[in-house]
Amino acid sequence: MINFTMPDFTQAYPEMFVLAMTCVILILDQFLSDARRSITYYLTQLTVIVAAVLTFNQFGTDTVVTFSGMFVNDSMSVLLKLAMYVVMIGIFLYSRAYLTKRGLLKGEYYALGLFGMMGMMVMISAHNFLTIYLGLELLSLSMYALVAYDRDSMVASESAMKYFVLGAIASGMLLYGMSMLYGANGTLDISAINDSINSGTASKQIQAFGLVFIIVGLAFKLGAVPFHMWLPDIYHGSPTSVTLYIASAPKIAAFAMVMRLLVETMPGLQSDWQTMLIMLAVLSMAIGNVIAIAQTNLKRMLAYSTISHVGFILLGIIAADKAGYSAAMFYTITYAITSLGAFGVIILMSRNGFEADQLDDYKGLNQRNPWYAFVMLILMFSMAGVPPTVGFFAKLWVLEAVINNDMTWLAIVAVFFSVIGAFYYIRMVKLMYFDAPEDEQVLEGSADMRLALSLNGIVVLGLGLFPGSLMALCVAALA
Amino acid sequence: MGFEKIIFYFFAAILVVSALRVITVRNTVHAALFLVLAFFTTAALWLMLEAEFLAMTLVLVYVGAVMVLFLFVVMMLDIDVSVLRAGFTRYLPVGATVAVVVIIEMSYFLLGGFDNSKFTPVKHGVEYSNTRAIGNVLYTDYLFVFEIAAVILLLAIVAAISLTLRKRKDTRYQTPGNQVKVRKSDRIRIVKDMDTES
Structure with a gap:
């Protein structure tokens, strides 16, 4: 009567391990005094590392769809998860110093952080609309809680409220769109919907109707214009350790969600979503880059910069071929690493009671500490797309893919707005190198923080000098 | 029908x-x-x-x-x-415009006919048990998403507690250990010969 095959549990070992460890950390933390809180921290890092090893064991294996079609393990999921683990290690490492200084170091931060990571893993490995939605909710709920984590801060509570309300609306939109596609195709399984769309029997009209809402939901979650309003406020209002989280790893999961929902589910409706994404991408690049110029707060500026980068990532999806997708994947991974570094510098510059989030705080950084000024310079150049940093190649390959698909005008628009965008990145460099410092305080930071941040800068530069291997991995992941 | x-x-x-x-x-x-x-x-x-x-x-x-x-x-x-409604009239024009535009767009699109003849709900006989059907798939086909939903609930508990639980000095709470250890002399003061004092 029941047609059921036992799921292949080995495929979900990383997820299962992370869940088990999160529960262990949650319980263990209750028995630790504040002085021994670092045990929680090291256990968290250990969890991420072991999960990375477990995921790495799946590297290069064939695509497996298991759990009755709910879960997929393919080369894309393995690569994106590995990239996400690297970013997560950085997030936990950088935020530790920040939280310690402000007396916010509690076990819940790590538990919520790991729950969020699990949500991203579920999203990346989703093979069913239900899985995508639940993974997204798992991620979003932990993000809402993390934004409100600093309970005594009014700004943070307000941001959390905004994030929660807008996030709920976006999830509603996404669900409505999914329900339309379910109504038209009679299934929630990604490959089954793909087959149903290709067979052409399902109502095209309902599908297009559902697609619009799915795109709106995705654009909300990505932060693409005109659904970007929440992003600057949340980046600005959250504690920097949480902004760091929101601004880096979830971008990788959001990219996976776009790939699963649009590219894998609806290649049959490609011409429809392509047009919609073009509008989103052009608007994002335009508004993100232009409004960023007017910002005096670095976190807000980076928020608008994120919006413009989302536009670029969408360009790769718009190109709608293997080269475009792999370029977008390369862009997303490298952007997450660059963004991680930029917020890491903010954390390094911050002290107890002082957030180094104004642009003026960076005046004369070169005289105060030439090395971290140089690291920030690399990160800013990478975001602007100046060679030899990695941002240059990320932009180059996306543009190449767009041009190869006869959308040269789109590439010209993208380059135009990138040039405008270069202004505010280079203004940072000008502040750091050519202005006199107003603040003479010596930068304090633990050894591991300094080492990781230096490494982060070197990686951004190194990937720019030798981008071939990561790009080859991205290409192989989509083969 | x-x-x-x-x-x-x-x-x-x-x-x-x-x-x-x-x-x-x-x-x-x-x-x-x-x-x-x-x-x-x-x-x-x-x-x-x-x-x-x-x-x-x-x-x-x-x-x-x-x-x-x-x-x-x-x-x-x-x-x-009244505080919650303070900005209502200020934002009403923008909100109403967007809502009207969306409604017009949706109805323009949907008035063309919402053909969904391919999947109509299946009618079952009296003996068909809906509960049994759900029971058959909940822990089998839907095991993975069921577990994730459970994790989301756990997360909600953790998030709610971490956001609201705080130990304040002026909060009174019981310590069961101390309650158990309490002795007679801590609670009762025996006063002898009350009558003689007056």
């Missing part, structure tokens, strides 16, 4: 109106009660789709447990609605 449609539109109309009233009534207790009505009519619509188990669960869980708690909380809180 005709009669069923009439019932459907009857419940659907009540659902839409009560959902609207949830966000428009001034009194929060009334809003919560309208939400209860919305849940009941939704359950009725689900019953019409022969999803009896889900319909009953909705009434039992949402109306019976969640909404009662909700009402309780609403009655405990002293919410000044």
